[in-house]
Amino acid sequence: xxxxxxxxxxxxxxxxxxxxxxxxxxxxxxxxxxxxxxxxxxxxxxxxxxxxxxxxxxxxxxxxxxxxxxxxxxxxxxxxxxxxxxxxxxxxxxxxxxxxxxxxx
Amino acid sequence: xxxxxxxxxxxxxxxxxxxxxxxxxxxxxxxxxxxxxxxxxxxxxxxxxxxxxxxxxxxxxxxxxxxxxxxxxxxxxxxxxxxxxxxxxxxxxxxxxxxxxxxxxxxxxxxxxxxxxxxxxxxxxxxxxxxxxxxxxxxxxxxxxxx
Numbered sequence: 001x002x003x004x005x006x007x008x009x010x011x012x013x014x015x016x017x018x019x020x021x022x023x024x025x026x027x028x029x030x031x032x033x034x035x036x037x038x039x040x041x042x043x044x045x046x047x048x049x050x051x052x053x054x055x056x057x058x059x060x061x062x063x064x065x066x067x068x069x070x071x072x073x074x075x076x077x078x079x080x081x082x083x084x085x086x087x088x089x090x091x092x093x094x095x096x097x098x099x100x101x102x103x104x105x
Numbered sequence: 106x107x108x109x110x111x112x113x114x115x116x117x118x119x120x121x122x123x124x125x126x127x128x129x130x131x132x133x134x135x136x137x138x139x140x141x142x143x144x145x146x147x148x149x150x151x152x153x154x155x156x157x158x159x160x161x162x163x164x165x166x167x168x169x170x171x172x173x174x175x176x177x178x179x180x181x182x183x184x185x186x187x188x189x190x191x192x193x194x195x196x197x198x199x200x201x202x203x204x205x206x207x208x209x210x211x212x213x214x215x216x217x218x219x220x221x222x223x224x225x226x227x228x229x230x231x232x233x234x235x236x237x238x239x240x241x242x243x244x245x246x247x248x249x250x251x252x
Binding site: 001020022023024052054055056058059062065066069083086087090091092095096 | 128129131132135150153156157160161164167168209211212214215223224226227230
């Protein structure tokens with residue numbers, strides 16, 4: 001199960017994601033993040049309530065980041081819980097994604 | 106359907122369960138791993154790591170290994186011994202040795218990183234003493250998580 005909320009704050013579209021980003025939910029996560037990227041110049045994915053992520057979830061985030069790069073939008077991944085941050089660290093994506101400790105707004 | 110066997114004695118605890126070839130079974134798998142880890146006092150990081158490694162193997166087997174739609178496609182056995190959890194992961198998919206997958210280039214640009222291989226990379230980061238063999242119609246991977 002994954003749930004997402006959206007709100008605009010100081011020019012950023014903040015997408016709050018709750019639940020598990022696994023192989024069952026990755027397509028839903030990718031769709032939510034890509035829709036936000038298509039509709040907004042600056043998107044912050046708030047993962048503070050994301051309990052779990054697998055490589056399928058990481059790939060969903062990566063696809064959203066690629067879409068943002070292709071359309072020159074800003075895309076930031078924010079507020080990772082310690083276990084989810086460890087998965088991002090193992091993935092090496094912290095080298096190429098904008099990962100923030102806190103929301104930019 | 107999920108069949109579960111849980112045995113306890115003073116020194117050893119073991120859990121075996123079977124999953125159908127359907128990603129909706131991930132939730133059942135996570136519940137079983139949580140139950141096992143709670144019984145062993147392995148909540149927190151060990152539970153997360155065990156869940157992630159099994160998730161990656163199961164998701165690969167369903168998505169790429171021919172297990173999709175197959176009843177009782179995967180059998181998982183967890184054994185807690187001194188200082189480690191031993192995992193046996195068996196699937197009825199096409200013959201596939203994950204240990205032959207080359208490691209991903211973690212420094213590659215965004216464009217390159219959308220390709221696969223990340224799940225197996227996680228398993229190899231988390232687990233130790235990985236061994237693969239093909240037993241009849243089963244792929245069998247054994248591994249250990251140091252606790």
